[in-house]
Amino acid sequence: MTEPIKILVTGAAGQIAYSLLYSIAKGDVFGKDQKLTLHLLDITPMMTVLEGVVMELQDCALPLLKEIIATDKEDVAFKDLDVAILVGSMPRREGMERKDLLKANVKIFKSQGTALDKYSKKTVRVVVVGNPANTNCLTALKSAPSIPKENFSCLTRLDHNRAKAQIALRLNVASDDVKNVIIWGNHSSTQYPDVNHATVKLQGKEIGVCQAVKDDHWLKGDFITTVQQRGAAVIKARKLSSAMSAAKAICDHVRNIWFGTPEGEFVSMGVISDGNSYEIPNDLLYSFPVTIKNKIPTIVEGLSIDDFSHEKMNLSAKELIEEKTSASEFLTAA
The missing domain is CATH 3.90.110.10 (Lactate dehydrogenase/glycoside hydrolase, family 4, C-terminal)
Structure with missing residues (x-):
């Protein structure tokens, strides 16, 4: 068994994360012999829901999952990461133009890019899922100048x-x-x-x-x-x-x-x-x-x-x- 790797999932109380976290924690992504620590980030109003997600992960009794850190604080969530999966973003609501969506998400991904730059390993691999994914990823990349550009990708x-x-x-x-x-x-x-x-x-x-x-x-x-x-x-x-x-x-x-x-x-x-x-x-x-x-x-x-x-x-x-x-x-x- 290798040393645990640290994986962040943002928007961790949301729908996508609910399907994603179990697959990661049981070894479908990083291998059946790779121990891991899950960092789960969401906004403060979602912390009660996130507590329920943590309980379920605990109740799965997964042998690879060594620790779960659930938080609404970026300095905790982004600390020493090996992989960051940025799922959480401001969703498009009825009547919103794409520019409105961009404006809301620029702030989120600038902040998360800055946190990656400040707290994560320089070898961290960053995957942006939250839409508009391409431009959110570019924003995060630009906000993390000390991390190589090739470490960033978005989901297509x-x-x-x-x-x-x-x-x-x-x-x-x-x-x-x-x-x-x-x-x-x-x-x-x-x-x-x-x-x-x-x-x-x-x-x-x-x-x-x-x-x-x-x-x-x-x-x-x-x-x-x-x-x-x-x-x-x-x-x-x-x-x-x-x-x-x-x-x-x-x-x-x-x-x-x-x-x-x-x-x-x-x-x-x-x-x-x-x-x-x-x-x-x-x-x-x-x-x-x-x-x-x-x-x-x-x-x-x-x-x-x-x-x-x-x-x-x-x-x-x-x-x-x-x-x-x-x-x-x-x-x-x-």
Whole structure:
């Protein structure tokens, strides 16, 4: 048994965390022999609910879980972290514009980025889930200058998993038989689910998804909009957000950071752009295909991009530039 690692989950009294914490604590993410300490952060009014979550975790009697620290204080929550999973954010309420959402969350993620910089290990891996995830992640990154930029990522794995699942359902195969789908851009309705480089195993052979589906109209139409709008569809049907699938996606994302990606496979996550990949402007937190080794994501280079894809990718980049500008203005004004 190794020394415990310290993992923070923010928004720990919320729906996503309720599905996420058990998976982490029982070893699904960091391995069945990795002891851990859970740091749970939420706002003061949620502390009574969080006490109930702590009781349940205790009652699970999980052998890997050595300590639970539940708090509403950032200096306690961010102390000596190995991994920070930033789930909590101000949710979008009825009548709120995206700019209103950005304004509320800039303050939260500036504060949490500052806390990471001040209290956490410089090797900490930071995953931002709370929406708008890409720009919240950029805000946290900018507020933690002593932590390497490559240590920050945002979650687009739920969109990635949704894209895999739609292809698998269409072809009547297991989702694991579908590999190398890509989510480009923002975790928003401008994201671009791309299967031009994806493969599927059919009758024992790996073939291109486009070749297997044989329906360009669907791939460029309903497939894309279904993935883009899946979160809204779940809310409409369930009257609640997609907490279970989000928690599963977080587990997939963090497990890949911790253990790397399988040979020949890439996954989607939001990482900082350097201006050299696929004509995406410098200094955006943009979802790319990545491979991961030694806990560092590397953008997959050299994929051929057709005009249709370029247009979709640039549209999402444009939205992210606008979000970045707004966030910067809010930070300056604060």
